[in-house]
Amino acid sequence: MTLAGRLTDKREAQRHIDSAHNANIGIGRDLDVHGLTVGPQNTFTHELATCVDLGRPRDALGLTDDLPAALAGLPPTRVAPTHINYARAQLDLGDRDGALENLSIAWDAAPQMARIHPMGREVFRVVSSLHRRSNAKLLKLSKLARIEL
Structure with a gap:
């Protein structure tokens, strides 16, 4: 599927x-x-x-x-990608805050996976380009992902 x-x-x-x-x-x-x-x-x-x-x-x-x-x-290796996909859906519907929240949950569940997951990185890039750069969650994820804003 x-x-x-x-x-x-x-x-x-x-x-x-x-x-x-x-x-x-x-x-x-x-x-x-x-x-x-x-x-x-x-x-x-x-x-x-x-x-x-x-x-x-x-x-x-x-x-x-x-x-x-x-x-x-479910193990963290299933939870994190599902939250990333949920964030993708929210982003598609314009829910930036919801997408950032689910991206944060993915990071909390499996930080090593979330850091290298291609879709997670892409969602982060899009959210960071649309969001206020002073957002505390965004800044935290930026440091964890090693992606500069």
């Missing part, structure tokens, strides 16, 4: 999203199957990213009303 979303093939991406949802029937929680994580939370994280990649930020944000609850129990 992620690759189809990045290729912006909406029909193929939706086919994969539907297949993932069908595969989750009867699975109450994520499972580790031969080193791969499968289940509803994993599907959620990929569906959110795919919606953003397809240019459907409202659909991405509409997947949950409670992002922390949706990510509960």
